[in-house]
């Protein structure tokens with residue numbers, strides 16, 4: 204596995220911290236459609252002795268997810284991004300099919316160990332549910348699950364051949380929260396069966412999965428994470444290492460050692476299955492001295508997480524027969 208980090212803000216200091224923590228691969232947010240921008244990001248990352256391994260977050264998707272507006276123009280943009288990544292040698296593009304664009308939470312400042320701040324999702328009372336994450340949609344005009352699936356198949360048939368040509372692997376992130384419907388809007392990608400349907404739609408090494416452990420762990424079915432990694436392993440092109448306490452309808456994020464998953468067993472599951480892709484900590488707690496302006500996306504928790512992950516990786520390397 205390639206120890207990876209999303210660094211925000213994308214500063215020289217944070218890139219240096221990543222290098223010092225032993226990270227090998229950097230995850231960049233959406234760089235826009237100019238090849239030059241992507242090349243500049245790659246060169247800056249490489250100047251710290253790091254690789255640019257993944258593009259993730261803020262990739263425009265909502266028109267082709269819902270089949271609205273000029274979806275073909277948005278697909279063309281996605282193809283341009285894929286071709287640029289091929290040109291720049293960036294191998295993985297993470298995206299999602301969330302109809303509300305990104306994660307939903309109801310609190311951004313629940314206290315974890317030592318007063319560290321984590322996010323919470325609580326829909327035990329749907330009447331009072333209110334997302335505070337800033338991603339939303341018009342609940343008066345929902346897109347049904349059948350249309351979300353049709354739009355996905357259309358998208359894959361358009362994009363996967365381009366990704367194959369470019370040598371880029373897509374990585375589909377699960378819905379977060381992992382629910383089949385939220386506020387009247389269907390959601391289609393939160394179960395292993397749904398991901399098996401996704402990868403069967405277009406059979407290609409470029410049609411891959413981002414295995415976000417916390418998304419599967421917070422599903423009401425409370426999946427066995429190591430077992431699920433083994434099941435989906437041939438299609439995993441990117442991994443998010445995170446954990447939660449609880450499950451839908453109520454869960455909170457956690458440190459890697461305070462959640463409900465055996466994280467050492469999860470890491471071993473990737474290794475045993477021969478998965479060799481970028482893996483990054485996701486949604487880390489906000490620690491002392493940090494503003495919590497970007498919940499889940501500050502640096503101190505990431506650095507703590509990288510050390511934890513490196514320790515597990517080295518331990519399994521040192522265990523005979525593992």
Ligand SMILES: [Mn+2]
Pocket residue numbers: 376415418443485
């Ligand atoms: Mn994730």
